[in-house]
Amino acid sequence: MAKISNETQNQASILAKGDLQYKEYGRLLFFGIPWPFKHYELYNNELTIVSGFLSITEDDCFMYRISDVELKRSFLQRLFGLSTITCFTSDVTDKTIVMKNIKHGREIKDFINQESERARLRRRTVNMQDIGFAAEDGSPDTDDLND
Secondary structure, rough: OOOOOOHHHHHHHHHOOOOOEEEEEEEEEOOOOEEEEEEEEEEEEEEEEEEOOOOOEEEEEEHHEEEEEEEEHHHHHHHOOOEEEEEOOOOOOOEEEEEEOOHHHHHHHHHHHHHHHHHHHHOOOOOOOOOOOOOOOEEOOOHHHHO
């Protein structure tokens, strides 16, 4: 294993993530057998997706960027106790994060909802929605501002 050059920076990075709350593996649909090439780590402050076999990719999304969470369970998923969770985010790399065929779906969905709201309150961020008040050419309507 490689030596960490800045131990204090590494510890600060680990503490910023928060405590590991869930580590869930993507599973095969039939019989819910864990598929070790993709797993999801849910911390208090971020969601990490680790995927790959020979080359490994880690993708992080801060909890405050998750704006909505959806839970789906097909008939076969219900038979084997699995779920698919879709997170809609404002992340640059992934607008939607799909956690497919995982166990404890409802519990994880509720955790993501609660922690994302707590993270937004801690950071004092406001989730703005575009409700479509633009002019015909796509520019913002500023007529009311000039009055």
